[in-house]
Amino acid sequence: MALTKVKAGVMGASSVGRASIVDGDIITSKIADDAITSAKIADDAVVAAAIADDAVVAAAIADNSVDIARLNVSDGTSGQFLSTNGSGALSFATAGGAYTGWAVKTGAYTAVAGDQLIVNSASAVTITLPASPSVGDTVVVKARGGGTVTLGRNSSNFESGTTDGTLFSGNKTQVVYIDSTIGWEEL
Numbered sequence: 427m428a429l430t431k432v433k434a435g436v437m438g439a440s441s442v443g444r445a446s447i448v449d450g451d452i453i454t455s456k457i458a459d460d461a462i463t464s465a466k467i468a469d470d471a472v473v474a475a476a477i478a479d480d481a482v483v484a485a486a487i488a489d490n491s492v493d494i495a496r497l498n499v500s501d502g503t504s505g506q507f508l509s510t511n512g513s514g515a516l517s518f519a520t521a522g523g524a525y526t527g528w529a530v531k532t533g534a535y536t537a538v539a540g541d542q543l544i545v546n547s548a549s550a551v552t553i554t555l556p557a558s559p560s561v562g563d564t565v566v567v568k569a570r571g572g573g574t575v576t577l578g579r580n581s582s583n584f585e586s587g588t589t590d591g592t593l594f595s596g597n598k599t600q601v602v603y604i605d606s607t608i609g610w611e612e613l
Contacts, residue, residue: 506519507519525564530544531544531553533551535554536554537554539563539564543565546571550575551576552575555578557581559603573595574594577593577599578590579610585608599612
């Protein structure tokens with residue numbers, strides 16, 4: 427007896443049961459778009475290896491579900507923040523402001539922009555201001571211990587002149603670089 431193909435329109439809605447389907451008989455091209463819902467997929471049936479690269483879009487990721495372990499960066503240290511270079515590279519950076527933490531100096535020192543210094547010395551000490559400063563660079567100095575502090579201008583002008591600044595013990599100042607004509611201005 428020859429087998430005849432039965433057209434789908436002739437079959438009843440529930441006439442083909444699971445037991446009647448041979449493994450491998452249903453191919454992807456025969457499954458309608460959106461025919462398989464998440465309710466029809468068994469728990470743990472979709473494994474990472476079955477997901478194509480770039481197949482998961484942002485809209486499919488639950489809010490607040492990506493943690494540090496899932497980001498492509500190493501862990502930072504306490505107090506750091508996640509930063510970007512503007513081209514997609516992430517890294518941890520240390521939060522900073524216009525100033526560094528206070529540092530106590532007892533001898534000659536070359537300052538960097540943003541330094542906050544306490545010079546604690548009974549002898550005269552020279553604090554050399556930063557070389558090649560940028561507009562807005564600033565250094566804060568407090569003199570303690572009895573010695574005089576010289577603020578070395580480091581080839582830049584100091585209050586429109588070519589003389590270093592002087593800070594006597596007990597006094598403090600903040601200097602800001604204005605431009606090449608004024609140089610460092612004492613506030």
